Amino acid sequence: MKVMNVMNKATRHGLAAGLLVLVTTSVWADGRRLTAPQLQAYQQECAACHMAYPPGLLPASSWQRIMGGLDQHFGVNASLDDASVAEISRYLQTHSGRGGESSSAPPQDRITQSRWFVRHHRFTASDWAHPRVKRASNCMACHVGAQSGDFDEDRVRVPQGVGGRNFWHSDD
Numbered sequence: 683m684k685v686m687n688v689m690n691k692a693t694r695h696g697l698a699a700g701l702l703v704l705v706t707t708s709v710w711a712d713g714r715r716l717t718a719p720q721l722q723a724y725q726q727e728c729a730a731c732h733m734a735y736p737p738g739l740l741p742a743s744s745w746q747r748i749m750g751g752l753d754q755h756f757g758v759n760a761s762l763d764d765a766s767v768a769e770i771s772r773y774l775q776t777h778s779g780r781g782g783e784s785s786s787a788p789p790q791d792r793i794t795q796s797r798w799f800v801r802h803h804r805f806t807a808s809d810w811a812h813p814r815v816k817r818a819s820n821c822m823a824c825h826v827g828a829q830s831g832d833f834d835e836d837r838v839r840v841p842q843g844v845g846g847r848n849f850w851h852s853d854d
Contacts, residue, residue, distance in 0.1 A: 720775035724770050727762055733821055735793060736831055738779030744791045745774035756792075794818035805845060814841035 704729045718737050728734040737745065752760045762770070790796045794803075803818070810818050821828040823841050 718773075721765055721770065721773040724773055727766060727770065731758070732758065732819065733828060735821075737774045737777035738772075739793050740778060740796075742775050742778040742790070743769070745778050747791055751772065792819075811845045812841060812844045815844060 714757065725734050738746075748755070749767060752762060793799055799818075803817070805815075809815065815823040823832070824838050824844075825833050826839050827837055829836070
């Protein structure tokens with residue numbers, strides 16, 4: 683009976699882990715793999731205006747400030763009801779990362795201004811303004827799988843006319 687209970691527990695854990703893999707987004711940032719299960723409320727609310735960025739791309743303190751200031755969300759009123767704010771905040775806090783920063787560096791609330799982002803995206807101002815890119819936060823312009831959390835360097839497709847020099851630097 684004990685062996686059966688152990689086996690059933692192991693089987694249950696294996697199935698649970700397998701299901702988690704099916705609903706998990708995997709992201710690489712600054713040489714670290716970042717994963718988070720999908721949260722429907724986050725996808726529905728945030729992706730209505732922009733890509734639902736993987737929570738591991740920013741530290742918990744940044745997500746806390748962002749969620750606490752939705753009435754002035756980068757110049758736009760993105761207010762949500764209290765229940766949605768609480769649910770999404772818990773998700774972002776739980777799955778936050780270091781944001782590619784050292785623990786001694788002040789947190790950066792804009793992914794595109796974090797040191798690791800700048801180090802790995804060596805574009806000029808005119809590259810960011812290119813009609814097919816438009817802005818640094820438009821990950822999908824080059825990362826064709828960004829919506830599903832795929833930022834693999836091998837699948838980057840930079841639009842023609844963008845990046846006249848070594849803009850993608852991943853040797854650091």
